Amino acid sequence: MGTETFTPGEVSAMDQALDLASRGVRGANPLVGAVILDADGATLATGYHRGAGTPHAEADALANARATHAVVTGATMVVTLEPCNHTGRTGPCSRAIIDAGLGRVVFAAADTTDAAAGGAAALRAAGIEVASGLGAGAAMELNARWALAADQRRPFVTLKIASSLDGRIAAEDGTSQWITGAQARQDGQAIRSRVDAILVGTGTALADNPRLTARTPDGAEAERQPLRVVVGRRPVPADAAVRGRDGRFVQLDTHDPAVAAADLFGRGVRHLLVEGGSTLASAFLRAGLVDELVVYTAPLLLGAGLGSVTGLGVATLSDAPRWRWDTAGGGAVMHLGADLRLRLEPVPPPFDDETKDG
């Protein structure tokens, strides 16, 4: 791919596509952005993927082109990920691109997942010119944790923590409702409504008796409900709220996060939200299985009480894994009422951008 050549318009369109990609929210699907260019390199339409269950970036860009009656016959699509070749919740992007009559596709990173791969070959077979590698490093870095989770055949894992400025999730007497305010809690509900499963430990299930349902701002249950999962060996009472009545409850008899994650992947879970408690959250962190960290920080200091995490195996400062602020999906820092939402991701390994080397 080092011998591919790209027009200046394609190079700047890829930068734009990467920016668009980062507007999406992380989860079951990778972040992808797309730009459609005419023969002169002018932008005809743009699109990006807003999260699982919504159109892929390519389909979004094509729909935006249709909405403005732009003529895309023979046009070039610049997209941050190889167009998919499978029918998931939406149809294959390779088919949509072929049907729209595009002449050329430039993508950054190859899609190596079993289900979606093969898009480039399908496009070429239909007579579409395909080039790749432009912006590959940045595109791979953008979805590094998503790709790692896919490679490991486990869900993308979001860990949610709601704590005081000094990292406490409960006061000395155990009170924890509510450290954060209504807006932060509603944001947490919005995450619940996007994920495939919510996980808590038996300690949390027994102590707080949570419903683990996704609820709308008026308190009603959201249309889409995640699987409710309790991990641990202690029995969950027959009348526990988490059991619900819809059959979407499961208890996993394990303390190993990797075992739980693999089990849930086998059940079709591609985005998992770990809600706590402290022990479970720490086990996922220690295992390196947290892909996205969402911390709701309340403007108070408690000075005592349960810490958000414990026993991470970090003996000395230089041992601590580094995270970085994740600017995708609305930004790393957001004010939510009186609270602050912080979003972080593990610092990824370095990715080479072939187009810079070649």
Added chain:
Amino acid sequence: MGTETFTPGEVSAMDQALDLASRGVRGANPLVGAVILDADGATLATGYHRGAGTPHAEADALANARATHAVVTGATMVVTLEPCNHTGRTGPCSRAIIDAGLGRVVFAAADTTDAAAGGAAALRAAGIEVASGLGAGAAMELNARWALAADQRRPFVTLKIASSLDGRIAAEDGTSQWITGAQARQDGQAIRSRVDAILVGTGTALADNPRLTARTPDGAEAERQPLRVVVGRRPVPADAAVRGRDGRFVQLDTHDPAVAAADLFGRGVRHLLVEGGSTLASAFLRAGLVDELVVYTAPLLLGAGLGSVTGLGVATLSDAPRWRWDTAGGGAVMHLGADLRLRLEPVPPPFDDETKDG
């Protein structure tokens, strides 16, 4: 004052003056903004106070008017605080306003400090029309903690904490250098260079042997050096770095933050930076003596090690004093390299705005 009347131009100028005021940094002096209006209510110049040792807002606005050759004779100054009447590091603002030939002064809140009060009377005596109370609630709220510190005849207190996301200031083995990166540490040095004194406990003095000097980015000592203060009864060794060679070192034989604060006020300290450790920081918090909280948050989780604060006397969640994000002085949240700087202030009591009631 409820019978004062203000022009629409003065009302909007006061909003602007309050915005300008909040650009300043907190410390020894209150945040103040000023706008000079011509007879038609058009803005001739604006100004604000950038912090101790720099011109007051009124002087800044007058200087900006001079710089643009604006004619201020007979003009109106709208300012968020009663112009001062004393010569401190800068001359009295009442004198500057009289000398500039202004015709009218509208101020929000009265200056009740012994040293500075009397500005309105001085202006009136010089034949200048004076009205007050416009925006008083907002102006008093903006400087609530500064006014409280002045009332209590103690310094304005800034507490600095550098911690992990889970509120640890050191790892399990005690390592703490450096939790935060170079940019955050340099920002901490910039605070040091603004304050009148830096306070640590004997524990920190003995364990870390800090110099407590303010240093420039290249590591040299800043021109202006704060008083270096150690509180506690354990002797500070003769060769301790904190002693320095300039005589600007003092040890206070007390564990009571109020006693230390009062003592330092008596020595002329108007802005005090509390740097730690955890025990000292917590004592100041418990005593309600922290006016500004600066938290440098590093993007890592430690799971063990010394907490940033301890023993605040908060037994249950509802007991926890509430803080709020302080948008003055560059904003509540700032990215500094890989770290985040959070700035908060105690939630002030409600202030009535007389002009809204009257």
